[in-house]
Amino acid sequence: MNQPLLSVEDLHVRFRTPLGDVHAIRGISFSIERGQIMGLVGETGCGKSMTGRSILRLVPQPGEITRGRILFEGRDLMPLSEDEMHKIRGERIAMIYQDPAAALNPVFSIGQQIFMVMEQHQANSDVDTRQRVIQLLEDVGLPEPMTLYNAYPHELSGGMQQRAMIAMALSSDPSLLIADEPTTALDVTIQAQILDLLITLQRSRGISILLITHNLGIVAETCQRVVVLYAGRIAEQGDVGDIFHRPHHPYTKGLLAALPNPGSRGNALNVIPGRVPSGLDLPPGCTFAPRCEYVMDHCSQHQPGLFTVSPSHEAACFLHEEVGGKKP
Amino acid sequence: MQKFIARRMVVTVFTILLVSLIVFVMVRVSGDPRTLLLDDYASIEDYDELTANLGLDKPLFTQYAIFLRHALVLDFGDSVVDEQPVTATILQRLPATLQLGLAAFIFSLVIGIPLGILSSVKRDSVWDHVGKVVALLGQSLPPFWLGIMLMFFFAVTLDWVPPSGRFEWNSFILPAITLGWFTTAANMRLVRSSMLTALDSEYIKLARAKGVSESVIVWKHALKNAIIPPLTFMGVTLGTLVTGSIVAEAVFAWPGIGLLAFDALRQSDYAMLQGIIIFFTLMYVGTSLAVDILYAYLDPRIRFA
Ligand SMILES: Nc1ncnc2c1ncn2[C@@H]1O[C@H](COP(=O)(O)OP(=O)(O)O)[C@@H](O)[C@H]1O
Numbered sequence: 005m006n007q008p009l010l011s012v013e014d015l016h017v018r019f020r021t022p023l024g025d026v027h028a029i030r031g032i033s034f035s036i037e038r039g040q041i042m043g044l045v046g047e048t049g050c051g052k053s054m055t056g057r058s059i060l061r062l063v064p065q066p067g068e069i070t071r072g073r074i075l076f077e078g079r080d081l082m083p084l085s086e087d088e089m090h091k092i093r094g095e096r097i098a099m100i101y102q103d104p105a106a107a108l109n110p111v112f113s114i115g116q117q118i119f120m121v122m123e124q125h126q127a128n129s130d131v132d133t134r135q136r137v138i139q140l141l142e143d144v145g146l147p148e149p150m151t152l153y154n155a156y157p158h159e160l161s162g163g164m165q166q167r168a169m170i171a172m173a174l175s176s177d178p179s180l181l182i183a184d185e186p187t188t189a190l191d192v193t194i195q196a197q198i199l200d201l202l203i204t205l206q207r208s209r210g211i212s213i214l215l216i217t218h219n220l221g222i223v224a225e226t227c228q229r230v231v232v233l234y235a236g237r238i239a240e241q242g243d244v245g246d247i248f249h250r251p252h253h254p255y256t257k258g259l260l261a262a263l264p265n266p267g268s269r270g271n272a273l274n275v276i277p278g279r280v281p282s283g284l285d286l287p288p289g290c291t292f293a294p295r296c297e298y299v300m301d302h303c304s305q306h307q308p309g310l311f312t313v314s315p316s317h318e319a320a321c322f323l324h325e326e327v328g329g330k331k332p
Numbered sequence: 333m334q335k336f337i338a339r340r341m342v343v344t345v346f347t348i349l350l351v352s353l354i355v356f357v358m359v360r361v362s363g364d365p366r367t368l369l370l371d372d373y374a375s376i377e378d379y380d381e382l383t384a385n386l387g388l389d390k391p392l393f394t395q396y397a398i399f400l401r402h403a404l405v406l407d408f409g410d411s412v413v414d415e416q417p418v419t420a421t422i423l424q425r426l427p428a429t430l431q432l433g434l435a436a437f438i439f440s441l442v443i444g445i446p447l448g449i450l451s452s453v454k455r456d457s458v459w460d461h462v463g464k465v466v467a468l469l470g471q472s473l474p475p476f477w478l479g480i481m482l483m484f485f486f487a488v489t490l491d492w493v494p495p496s497g498r499f500e501w502n503s504f505i506l507p508a509i510t511l512g513w514f515t516t517a518a519n520m521r522l523v524r525s526s527m528l529t530a531l532d533s534e535y536i537k538l539a540r541a542k543g544v545s546e547s548v549i550v551w552k553h554a555l556k557n558a559i560i561p562p563l564t565f566m567g568v569t570l571g572t573l574v575t576g577s578i579v580a581e582a583v584f585a586w587p588g589i590g591l592l593a594f595d596a597l598r599q600s601d602y603a604m605l606q607g608i609i610i611f612f613t614l615m616y617v618g619t620s621l622a623v624d625i626l627y628a629y630l631d632p633r634i635r636f637a
């Protein structure tokens with residue numbers, strides 16, 4: 005029973021655009037254990053959302069998964085038919101989005117929306133389903149679930165909308181929840197409440213969560229494992245302690261340095277200079293090289309693979325090889 | 333919701349009052365009805381008598397009050413041409429116009445909405461191209477020309493339907509298409525664009541991510557949102573179907589209010605025109621009120637505003 009809940013193996017996603025092919029995801033592999041919260045971090049545009057959507061095989065046009073396997077609960081999702089994927093999406097893997105105001109349908113009440121989703125996948129009586137919906141609204145900490153059942157999305161605050169979306173996600177009792185920047189649109193106190201809710205759900209239901217965020221601070225508070233993405237590849241992955249206390253990749257170090265630090269008073273944010281290269285014309289060699297303060301000669305010619313730092317920790321940087329780590 | 337309806341009612345009443353005032357003023361400034369009603373041999377006494385009969389010796393405000401009082405019971409006086417009560421003639425023509433307007437409206441919905449949905453769901457397919465052609469033709473072909481062409485092909489050349497009049501059951505088809513043509517194209521375009529917006533929205537992405545089937549996504553989740561903008565427009569078009577009936581009825585000699593207006597215009601029958609304008613206004617304003625209420629019912633953001 006040591007099999008992970010989800011393993012993504014060598015995932016590639018490509019967008020065919022009029023300007024040329026954009027290689028948004030270029031061979032990433034990671035896995036999520038049962039009951040684990042895993043953080044997927046990186047700057048905007050590095051491929052976090054596409055990774056999340058690839059798991060559900062919902063990469064938007066003109067994008068497509070060109071290679072890779074997505075092993076979920078022991079079976080590969082890639083060869084499944086669209087009908088079988090509908091079942092996976094509706095029942096086993098749920099997703100919540102950044103902007104709950106936009107993700108809830110404005111013309112149906114909160115209760116109706118969750119009801120409609122449940123109706124698609126379960127054959128219970130209407131009364132039972134309604135009861136379940138109200139229970140779910142209560143489970144995600146919404147006050148007066150009976151009243152909220154008939155409320156429309158625009159009548160709820162952002163935090164309540166996000167809770168409602170989480171309730172919808174939980175309606176099928178999924179084993180994996182993909183949360184794509186679930187708190188980015190919310191203000192700080194509400195952010196903390198939503199993260200608490202996610203942690204509670206993980207504990208009480210044993211659900212696994214893939215938490216996508218550009219905010220390492222959030223990861224530190226919620227996750228057990230972290231994958232750091234850069235330009236469609238994994239820069240570093242490890243347990244939270246590995247990433248926060250023993251970061252190996254200069255990109256991870258840069259992200260950590262960019263965190264607002266309560267200790268160093270008055271210090272301006274350290275931002276990594278430069279920006280993520282476009283997937284259209286990637287530099288040869290390490291894609292982070294142009295921004296890296298430790299850049300070496302061969303970094304701009306060769307692409308580093310993942311080197312094992314410790315059994316739980318990998319980094320894609322030649323620096324690690326220099327200091328004597330073993331080759332992959 | 334009640335507040336919204338009440339507000340809309342008040343606006344409606346004011347609109348009707350405003351139109352009645354405009355009609356009243358326009359009739360006064362468009363010429364002296366006495367010169368129209370009296371012939372060249374009339375005496376000064378005839379003239380004065382008519383002035384008193386028409387109430388033209390009273391102050392303007394009193395005249396308007398009298399006009400309103402009569403209008404309230406739908407009394408617009410007698411036709412200048414046949415001296416029959418205007419209202420009776422209009423009411424007698426009303427069913428023909430309603431029949432035509434309804435047929436045109438149904439035509440524009442039955443063709444426009446599904447075509448709009450199809451061309452948004454199956455982008456760049458045959459349906460999308462058919463939709464684009466319909467949209468283009470709908471907006472560029474003048475109705476009178478379309479009417480004559482339809483008449484020429486389907487009535488004269490093919491002899492499938494009668495060329496004009498309202499005698500056989502199928503004589504409404506061509507005028508209804510002529511009348512509904514523009515609206516069909518407009519409905520199609522609006523439904524298409526608002527469906528595209530809806531289908532591209534986050535809540536559709538979420539519905540997909542929840543494994544909701546594609547048909548439920550299109551017909552339930554997207555359409556209920558997408559139908560709202562075209563619906564407001566339909567409120568306006570319902571009105572234009574009434575007023576647009578002038579061209580369609582004139583081309584096909586369809587004996588409705590449109591043709592009546594056309595004839596009244598040619599014969600300077602100001603009493604008749606005045607009545608028709610008020611009638612058209614009532615229908616126009618009434619339908620948009622009905623549509624607004626329906627709109628509010630569909631869009632909870634308005635319903636509870
Ligand atoms: N519609 C698209 N067309 C072309 N490229 C796209 C499209 N959508 C996303 N991409 C590419 O995928 C990359 C990753 O996007 P995304 O996963 O949304 O980033 P993130 O969620 O990390 O901010 C983008 O940098 C872009 O190059």
Ligand SMILES: [Mg+2]
Pocket residue numbers: 052053054
């Ligand atoms: Mg994103």
